[in-house]
Amino acid sequence: MSEIPTVLPTDLPDDALVIDVREHDEWIAGHAPGAVHLPLGDIPARLDELPATDESLPIVCRSGGRSGRAVQWLVQQGFDVVNVEGGMKAWHASGKAMTSETGGEPHVV
Numbered sequence: 001m002s003e004i005p006t007v008l009p010t011d012l013p014d015d016a017l018v019i020d021v022r023e024h025d026e027w028i029a030g031h032a033p034g035a036v037h038l039p040l041g042d043i044p045a046r047l048d049e050l051p052a053t054d055e056s057l058p059i060v061c062r063s064g065g066r067s068g069r070a071v072q073w074l075v076q077q078g079f080d081v082v083n084v085e086g087g088m089k090a091w092h093a094s095g096k097a098m099t100s101e102t103g104g105e106p107h108v109v
Helices: 024-029 040-049 065-076 087-093
Strands: 018-020 035-037 057-060 081-084
Touching (some): 057 087, 065 081
Parallel strands (some): 057 081
């Protein structure tokens, strides 16, 4: 297996464009302000929804496992993507900005 390209949450701006591959309940509890929600299971059918960018596109989940699988698959499809190391748990622990869809305090589920 080849090495999965990664990026640390601290190397990304708080409002970075990221693809969040978590499930709906995880997303609504708390996510990065610049995130696009695209659940892992939906990715193959929704490739056309991946935003075009001149830089590597960060992919995030809760702790890095699901996003790592997504990155592996997307790299095989020719996409320039990186796994956010440690996922939203590391993002939150780093004190990075988060937002929620509930209006409450954002948190990682």
